[in-house]
Amino acid sequence: MNVKIAKEAGFCFGVKRAMKMAWDELELNSDIYALGPLIHNKQAVQRYEDKGLLTVDTINDIPNDKSVVIRSHGVSRDIYDKANSNNLNIIDTTCPFVKKIHNIVNEFYEKGYKIIIIGDKNHPEIIGINGWCENSALIVKSIDDVNSLNLDNNSKYCLVAQTTLNLELYNEIVNILSKKLDNITFKNTICSATKTRQQAAKELSVDVDCMIVIGGKHSSNTQKLVNICKEQVPTFAIETKEDLDIDKLNKFNLIGVTAGASTPDWIIEDVISFIESL
Ligand code: SF4
Incomplete structure (x- = not known):
């Protein structure tokens, strides 16, 4: 293996x-x-x-x-x-990248803009961002949500995104809103760490027989990595080496490993040395 x-x-x-x-x-x-x-x-x-x-x-x-x-x-x-x-x-x-979103939201809100956030309304990052415009933001996480927004073309809007958002979804939403609104400022606040991890996971998953994604069950960036890898090969989401199903893993020769942004190195090393020992 x-x-x-x-x-x-x-x-x-x-x-x-x-x-x-x-x-x-x-x-x-x-x-x-x-x-x-x-x-x-x-x-x-x-x-x-x-x-x-x-x-x-x-x-x-x-x-x-x-x-x-x-x-x-x-x-x-x-x-x-x-x-x-x-x-x-x-x-x-x-994180300075999140702080930058707070500053954008605060600045545009004070200038009279309505804020739109693309992200998960229950995620702490989004709850925090919304708190820089007196919790007045319109929060969307899908195309359906965007289509059901009650928008006013006489108002000014500023859009920001959760740092872990998928770039394709961001681009689709920007495309829709730029047709609906005359006065909207788009701020692509997706973090490059997320992008590079997603890209690296995609590149690796086309080269291997299966993927293991290590990360917390509640970590949204980990779940996104799982979805990206799943599109290519069988993918196992684990928190630690104890979650590995050895019987299933034994069917594969070349195993790819990636990990979410909140997974410490010692957990990744633990998983790798365990697989290598099989
Ligand atoms: S993924 Fe990491 S670097 Fe990017 S915004 Fe979140 S904490 Fe910051």
């Missing part, structure tokens, strides 16, 4: 940066709160929690004067306000 790994896989720049910032802080102070799981990878989160990180659901769960880690997904403006009024020490690991 041979294993080939995608050219780009695992932690992206933003997650690597966020994880390092949080770890560095934990080295100095073990009484730190994370607003939601640090990343969509429960094994990695566990390591941080073992070092003292406390994961909470809301800012109200954090006692005054403590430290709070804002995740790479970013948060809405009111979370910063609340953190400041509770005198929290903010460790802001928001």
Whole structure:
């Protein structure tokens, strides 16, 4: 059984940066709160929690004067306000690519534009972005959603996208909206880390007998990699090597491996050495 790994896989720049910032802080102070799981990878989160990180659901769960880690997904403006009024020490690991979307949304909203976001309305990144235009954005995630929007051609619109969005869907939506609206500004805010990982996964999946995609079940960029690989070859989505079905895997000779942007290197290496040992 041979294993080939995608050219780009695992932690992206933003997650690597966020994880390092949080770890560095934990080295100095073990009484730190994370607003939601640090990343969509429960094994990695566990390591941080073992070092003292406390994961909470809301800012109200954090006692005054403590430290709070804002995740790479970013948060809405009111979370910063609340953190400041509770005198929290903010460790802001928001990915700079997400921060850029907050700034765009804030700037255009203040100039009187209506904001359209392409993405999943329940994803923390989208909830955070929407919080920079007073939660007024129109949020769409499919062509059907776009076609059922109630648009006003006398208004100005600005469109942004979830960083992990598929580029083809973005282009299709831009195409539709540019025909419907006279005054719309498109901001392609898809992150290049996502694009390069998707491209590398696609390239590898045409060369191998099956693909293994490693990543959290709730990680949207991991699920997108799974869908891309599935179009080419049988694909197995796993979180750790324990999820591998050895009987199924034994049918293949050349196995491709890729991993979502929130999968740490040690989990990828673990999976590869396990397959190589079979
Ligand atoms: S996928 Fe892109 S936007 Fe998201 S954290 Fe990574 S680098 Fe930042």
